[in-house]
């Protein structure tokens with residue numbers, strides 16, 4: 001930490017330039033006391049005082065001339081990616097470690113704290129000061145990035161040749177960081193949809209969710225991952241819409257995904273009216 005520079009009283013630099021400057025070494029009289037380092041200018045000198053000394057000539061003892069030090073400011077910034085579908089994310093950073101030679105620092109101001117932040121970037125700034133008013137600042141940028149997910153794909157079951165719903169990568173393994181949402185509808189509002197698993201091959205943390213209706217995330221009929229066998233009984237929607245959302249994590253572990261068959265039935269009636277095949281393409 002650099003000591004605070006103390007400037008002598010005669011600091012009229014402009015006049016200094018205008019006058020016929022005599023070649024006088026302003027440090028020749030060793031004006032800086034208590035071990036201070038003198039720097040000479042043509043009409044004044046500057047003392048760089050040793051720790052614990054202050055004043056123009058370092059004559060003041062017991063002075064605090066050391067600014068506080070913040071040792072873990074995240075100057076490179078803090079960046080978080082929001083969960084899929086969210087326009088905010090929880091952002092946190094370590095408690096700042098602030099030290100001062102006096103042993104005491106106070107938080108003067110701050111404009112941020114760990115918590116939820118909206119998508120985008122903003123500056124966060126902390127200012128700490130010691131009892132002498134010497135301050136240290138930690139500023140950094142908090143950034144929340146939005147997941148640019150695939151748009152929800154809505155299809156009519158009538159358009160589907162065969163009723164099989166599967167990842168386009170099947171039988172290969174699905175990729176990391178997938179986030180796909182689909183809505184399947186029957187064009188007949190009097191019919192509901194029934195779904196039966198043919199394959200369920202996911203790894204822990206990779207999740208397939210199936211629900212009733214046309215709002216992704218509402219009226220969940222089942223949530224499946226690698227730890228859970230597919231249900232023996234079909235899943236049945238309560239309207240002519242059903243949705244599914246598949247997300248995979250970033251652990252590099254994947255399976256072949258899933259296949260399920262979708263049927264249109266009359267409500268509370270297991271009679272099959274029609275079967276379609278749907279293969280997810282181009283996601």
Ligand SMILES: [Ca+2]
Nearest residue numbers: 064066100130
């Ligand atoms: Ca200090």
Ligand SMILES: [Ca+2]
Nearest residue numbers: 206249253254
């Ligand atoms: Ca995985």
